[in-house]
Amino acid sequence: MTWLIVTREVREFYRDGRFLFGAGLVAVLFITAFLVGYEQRQNVFSEREVAQQLDYDDWINQPERHPHDAAHQGMHVFKPIPPLSFVDPGITNYVGSTQWLKAHRQTEVKFRPAQDATGLQRFGSLTPAWVIQVLGPLLIIVLGFNSFSGEREQGTLRQLISLGVPSWKLLRGKALALFLGAFLLIAPLLLFSVWAVSGDDLAGSRHDTLIRSGFLVLGYLVYLGIFIFVTLAVSALTATSRISLIVLLAFWIIGTTLAPRALVDVARMVYPIPNQAEFNTQLNQELQREYAEAWQEHFGTDKRWGSDVPLSRWGEALRVDDYAGYDAIDRHFGALWDRYEDQRRLQEFFGLLFPMLSIRSYSMAMSATDFTHHRDFATSAEDHRRLIQDLISSNLTQHADGHGERHFDYKVGKEFWSKVPRFEYAAPAAFFALQGSLNSLGVLLASLLISIAFAFWSSRNLI
Amino acid sequence: MLKANSLTKNFNSNIALNSVSLSVSQGEIYCLLGANGAGKTTLINHFLGFLKPTSGEVLVNGKCVTSNPLDTKRDIAYIPENVMLYGVLTGLENLEYFSALATGRKKPRDVLRKLLADVGLPAEAAERRVATYSKGMRQKVGITIAMAKNAKALLLDEPTSGLDPKAANEFSRLLKTASENGVAVFTTTHDLFHAKETGNRIGIMRSGSLLAEFNSDDVSHADMESIYLKNMRD
Numbered sequence: 234m235t236w237l238i239v240t241r242e243v244r245e246f247y248r249d250g251r252f253l254f255g256a257g258l259v260a261v262l263f264i265t266a267f268l269v270g271y272e273q274r275q276n277v278f279s280e281r282e283v284a285q286q287l288d289y290d291d292w293i294n295q296p297e298r299h300p301h302d303a304a305h306q307g308m309h310v311f312k313p314i315p316p317l318s319f320v321d322p323g324i325t326n327y328v329g330s331t332q333w334l335k336a337h338r339q340t341e342v343k344f345r346p347a348q349d350a351t352g353l354q355r356f357g358s359l360t361p362a363w364v365i366q367v368l369g370p371l372l373i374i375v376l377g378f379n380s381f382s383g384e385r386e387q388g389t390l391r392q393l394i395s396l397g398v399p400s401w402k403l404l405r406g407k408a409l410a411l412f413l414g415a416f417l418l419i420a421p422l423l424l425f426s427v428w429a430v431s432g433d434d435l436a437g438s439r440h441d442t443l444i445r446s447g448f449l450v451l452g453y454l455v456y457l458g459i460f461i462f463v464t465l466a467v468s469a470l471t472a473t474s475r476i477s478l479i480v481l482l483a484f485w486i487i488g489t490t491l492a493p494r495a496l497v498d499v500a501r502m503v504y505p506i507p508n509q510a511e512f513n514t515q516l517n518q519e520l521q522r523e524y525a526e527a528w529q530e531h532f533g534t535d536k537r538w539g540s541d542v543p544l545s546r547w548g549e550a551l552r553v554d555d556y557a558g559y560d561a562i563d564r565h566f567g568a569l570w571d572r573y574e575d576q577r578r579l580q581e582f583f584g585l586l587f588p589m590l591s592i593r594s595y596s597m598a599m600s601a602t603d604f605t606h607h608r609d610f611a612t613s614a615e616d617h618r619r620l621i622q623d624l625i626s627s628n629l630t631q632h633a634d635g636h637g638e639r640h641f642d643y644k645v646g647k648e649f650w651s652k653v654p655r656f657e658y659a660a661p662a663a664f665f666a667l668q669g670s671l672n673s674l675g676v677l678l679a680s681l682l683i684s685i686a687f688a689f690w691s692s693r694n695l696i
Numbered sequence: 697m698l699k700a701n702s703l704t705k706n707f708n709s710n711i712a713l714n715s716v717s718l719s720v721s722q723g724e725i726y727c728l729l730g731a732n733g734a735g736k737t738t739l740i741n742h743f744l745g746f747l748k749p750t751s752g753e754v755l756v757n758g759k760c761v762t763s764n765p766l767d768t769k770r771d772i773a774y775i776p777e778n779v780m781l782y783g784v785l786t787g788l789e790n791l792e793y794f795s796a797l798a799t800g801r802k803k804p805r806d807v808l809r810k811l812l813a814d815v816g817l818p819a820e821a822a823e824r825r826v827a828t829y830s831k832g833m834r835q836k837v838g839i840t841i842a843m844a845k846n847a848k849a850l851l852l853d854e855p856t857s858g859l860d861p862k863a864a865n866e867f868s869r870l871l872k873t874a875s876e877n878g879v880a881v882f883t884t885t886h887d888l889f890h891a892k893e894t895g896n897r898i899g900i901m902r903s904g905s906l907l908a909e910f911n912s913d914d915v916s917h918a919d920m921e922s923i924y925l926k927n928m929r930d
């Protein structure tokens with residue numbers, strides 16, 4: 234009986250042309266976005282591989298010199314491109330993809346763009362995620378706005394109810410029919426998952442990619458499910474299909490364009506973050522204080538790199554200085570990054586009203602392109618920088634400090650350079666993404682349950 | 697089978713039904729006559745559970761409609777004055793859908809085609825989209841849907857409106873067959889002749905009140921007309 238209702242609905246979508254037009258258009262956009270994104274990823278992917286290799290070659294082949302000079306020149310590390318980034322590029326284009334590992338400071342390049350990370354304004358960029366998040370609900374609305382109200386106008390609803398068909402069965406059938414539409418939209422993503430396991434260019438992360446796309450599909454089904462039940466509820470409550478359409482379009486516009494922008498500002502107000510100049514000033518002040526304290530403690534002077542400390546102790550001093558900085562850096566960046574996460578979480582909660590706010594976050598996390606993943610990369614890069622620093626300061630302590638006043642005549646070559654390992658970064662596994670998405674997924678599931686309850690309540694009395 | 701006990705319905709201050717009591721038993725054909733706005737459709741809507749009584753109650757097969765909205769609908773089939781169907785589906789598909797929903801079982805298409813032919817819908821029309829149908833053609837599909845349900849009671853609200861005389865006549869025959877099989881038929885009509893021909897019992901309503909009830913065998917055509925007009929006058 235349910236299947237009967239489903240096939241009739243689908244037949245109607247199909248015969249009145251809505252399905253071919255709406256779903257066809259959305260599917261074409263989706264596939265285009267998919268191919269464009271994939272193409273770009275392939276290009277950038279190989280570019281980065283090459284750049285990373287060249288940079289490390291430069292490091293290994295640099296001439297003999299004082300290790301600290303080498304540290305000033307530093308090394309560049311490149312963020313690997315997550316396999317699913319072409320589905321949802323997330324903050325990819327807003328944060329730096331390279332990080333400069335150099336002496337003394339965690340570089341700033343990496344968090345300047347990250348300031349925009351939560352203020353992400355991706356509207357207008359054609360990505361598969363955008364198509365599902367924005368056009369997906371529109372497709373559902375176009376297919377479903379007259380589900381009940383149209384039949385009420387037509388008079389067929391009375392006819393159905395007079396047969397003794399329980400309204401919940403009608404609701405279930407209509408919801409399933411709309412899910413078919415939603416499924417059509419998500420099918421390319423599923424196809425990709427299948428292809429991901431059989432493809433060969435994603436070796437190593439294949440399994441993880443499959444799990445991630447599975448969760449991505451799940452999340453999007455929940456997301457579209459929310460719209461399906463809201464659409465049916467509104468259609469059941471409104472007297473005419475014209476009113477249902479107006480109400481639903483208003484909800485769509487607010488939920489997919491206005492609310493996401495407005496909530497970014499709200500989150501910024503609730504959890505303010507310093508601008509870059511302020512952040513740097515504060516960090517510098519803190520660093521100076523830490524440095525002074527450490528130098529005072531070790532060398533009895535608060536003047537760094539002055540004549541009070543003989544050159545024969547500069548290797549040791551470098552180490553003291555570095556370690557004094559690490560704490561301050563961790564504290565400051567940690568606090569800033571925690572703020573970003575607070576902002577994100579706040580927006581996710583508003584997903585109860587506007588589901589796009591939680592799916593946006595969830596989708597980025599599953600695609601490994603959200604801020605949490607970026608943070609993981611930045612932390613690894615910083616660890617690598619510290620590894621280089623520690624190698625250098627201990628080398629200087631062992632060898633250069635013995636040279637006394639001729640400290641800066643000390644030089645190292647290839648043998649030392651190759652002690653610094655390549656930067657090998659593996660993006661965290663799907664489980665990491667899931668842990669970070671408990672909040673957004675929870676909100677999505679709660680919204681789905683609420684919308685289902687709302688739909689059943691609205692359709693309890695259809696005449 | 698169908699029973700109304702002192703049924704009263706007010707729409708705000710407007711009294712649409714005023715303490716109406718009537719009953720239709722199995723095998724009986726009850727024809728309700730009355731001017732426009734008398735309350736006939738309102739009464740039928742109560743049997744269908746589309747309206748809630750202000751006071752009194754309506755029973756189908758002994759069960760109160762208000763408290764058993766689904767159960768009571770299973771026992772009745774309904775033909776409205778204007779049968780509403782899905783325009784993008786063919787007549788056959790409409791019949792297939794509605795009758796499958798009503799009975800929970802999908803009937804073979806050939807059986808359905810035969811049913812449509814029985815009420816006089818041309819075979820060619822059965823395969824056309826309903827959007828292209830005339831009113832009478834839709835009415836015929838509606839009649840088939842109701843008949844295919846094999847319900848214990850038929851509720852008919854001016855079912856023959858839009859039917860040509862031949863089709864109306866065939867429909868009367870269908871009703872008689874149904875009542876012979878023990879179906880209770882409750883129908884509203886404006887056609888005194890038709891009421892006398894098909895009905896066993898006839899009721900006359902005006903302004904929400906049931907004014908007269910009699911057996912059709914007890915009166916002649918001429919009597920009926922005068923009784924009707926007398927009740928409409930004062």
Ligand SMILES: Nc1ncnc2c1ncn2[C@@H]1O[C@H](COP(=O)(O)OP(=O)(O)OP(=O)(O)O)[C@@H](O)[C@H]1O
Pocket residue numbers: 707710711712730731732733734735736737738739
């Ligand atoms: N939903 C409603 N709201 C307010 N008044 C209504 C409603 N439905 C019917 N009425 C009123 O109830 C009265 C009876 O209407 P009803 O439709 O039952 O008449 P009827 O006997 O079926 O007439 P007709 O022969 O024209 O079909 C009318 O006065 C009508 O205006």
Ligand SMILES: [Mg+2]
Pocket residue numbers: 736737738777853
């Ligand atoms: Mg009427």
